[in-house]
Amino acid sequence: MASTHIFTAFDDxxxxxxxxxxxxxxxxxxxxxxxxxxxxxxxxxxAQKVISDDTILDxxxxxxxxKAIVTIARRQPxxxxxxxxxxSIRIASDLERVGDLGKNTAKRVIAVQGTGVPRRLGRxxxxxxxxxxxxxxxxxxxxxxxxxxxxxxxxxxxxEIDAMYTSLxxxxxxxxxEDPRNITTCTHLLFxxxxxxxxxxHATNIAETIYYMATGAQPEGERPKDDTANTVGAVTE
Amino acid sequence: MASTHIFTAFDDxxxxxxxxxxxxxxxxxxxxxxxxxxxxxxxxxxAQKVISDDTILDxxxxxxxxKAIVTIARRQPxxxxxxxxxxSIRIASDLERVGDLGKNTAKRVIAVQGTGVPRRLGRxxxxxxxxxxxxxxxxxxxxxxxxxxxxxxxxxxxxEIDAMYTSLxxxxxxxxxEDPRNITTCTHLLFxxxxxxxxxxHATNIAETIYYMATGAQPEGERPKDDTANTVGAVTE
Numbered sequence: 001m002a003s004t005h006i007f008t009a010f011d012d013x014x015x016x017x018x019x020x021x022x023x024x025x026x027x028x029x030x031x032x033x034x035x036x037x038x039x040x041x042x043x044x045x046x047a048q049k050v051i052s053d054d055t056i057l058d059x060x061x062x063x064x065x066x067k068a069i070v071t072i073a074r075r076q077p078x079x080x081x082x083x084x085x086x087x088s089i090r091i092a093s094d095l096e097r098v099g100d101l102g103k104n105t106a107k108r109v110i111a112v113q114g115t116g117v118p119r120r121l122g123r124x125x126x127x128x129x130x131x132x133x134x135x136x137x138x139x140x141x142x143x144x145x146x147x148x149x150x151x152x153x154x155x156x157x158x159x160e161i162d163a164m165y166t167s168l169x170x171x172x173x174x175x176x177x178e179d180p181r182n183i184t185t186c187t188h189l190l191f192x193x194x195x196x197x198x199x200x201x202h203a204t205n206i207a208e209t210i211y212y213m214a215t216g217a218q219p220e221g222e223r224p225k226d227d228t229a230n231t232v233g234a235v236t237e
Numbered sequence: 238m239a240s241t242h243i244f245t246a247f248d249d250x251x252x253x254x255x256x257x258x259x260x261x262x263x264x265x266x267x268x269x270x271x272x273x274x275x276x277x278x279x280x281x282x283x284a285q286k287v288i289s290d291d292t293i294l295d296x297x298x299x300x301x302x303x304k305a306i307v308t309i310a311r312r313q314p315x316x317x318x319x320x321x322x323x324x325s326i327r328i329a330s331d332l333e334r335v336g337d338l339g340k341n342t343a344k345r346v347i348a349v350q351g352t353g354v355p356r357r358l359g360r361x362x363x364x365x366x367x368x369x370x371x372x373x374x375x376x377x378x379x380x381x382x383x384x385x386x387x388x389x390x391x392x393x394x395x396x397e398i399d400a401m402y403t404s405l406x407x408x409x410x411x412x413x414x415e416d417p418r419n420i421t422t423c424t425h426l427l428f429x430x431x432x433x434x435x436x437x438x439h440a441t442n443i444a445e446t447i448y449y450m451a452t453g454a455q456p457e458g459e460r461p462k463d464d465t466a467n468t469v470g471a472v473t474e
Binding site: 108 | 344349410428470
């Protein structure tokens, strides 16, 4: 009877963590997509909303961390149960950083307000963010299934984002060289593109954490990397 | 007798965590200072050393995390003891990210290899990194004393780094506008300067964690911010 009770309480703790992480994931996705929309449309109001939403994500991460620690201390979980909780802490931290990257892009909306974003570069950034958001959505979906195989497959896909970032990086340099008046705006867009490229890395981190939760091991081999990035000097993470 | 035994074992766990964090701090500092030296002198060999050192820091963070979790599960610490362990996890994570920023700067040494770094900008980056390293050294020193007052004082000082980053950002834009041939190199230097500015933020995070470890509360009020950054569009974190 007592052990059933403990099992149920532990189960409730895990459900709480899983639900909060799903909510954090939803908010992080929304912040990223809104920050890019605000950038492309010069929508300062939307940018300010993204900046203030970041506080919610910070609090949620702290809440997941606190709940995880209390659960470990109270239930003393072992093996897979312990990995489950440690994984929650790591995933919450990656999602909080994704929110920070959205917030940083939103701050730059105000910085490029005067000049606007060249249409072609705006489309490039939108496209890059779509790839990163698909990656993020998929990894959050895999989180609900805890499939080690699917986690490995997602990890392979960060290469695509790196390759597109590299091509966008090159295009932005060309814009700056063509007309010095583009330099200030393009500098901010370079940082925005970098922010989005880093979202892909956090999705990859989350995929590795899910693999670890499911198997107790780290995925084998180095992360796949797009080697052209270093050739043209785009420097991915 | 039994309780003395438990106390001693817990004490040993804490000592282990404190020692590993001090070691991580030393390595992170070294990586940052070597990455800047490699950048300014175009020393690709030193840059490659920094890149490979990052693995050591990643492993150390994982080791601190694992030890912290095992300690929580085994000793079920409460109040200040529990904060001590949670704080270790957070500080290790900040130090690991400082190492990542050093590694990212090191990767850019290879990207700017052909052109070299303009002397004036190189000095600006060195100066910025000296400020960030002083901040990091001091916060690691405060970590050994757990002084809440000194932690608050360090938090105030991130403004200086933000102000210098803003002035360097402006100078680099001017360089790019003066001569389009500077654009590629300056773009990398902008990212390097941003990496260093972010080290200041991690030092501030660590200061806040120490305050929390010592008092159980978050420091009051918003982080001090240099407002000129947003006026000239430098966008600090």
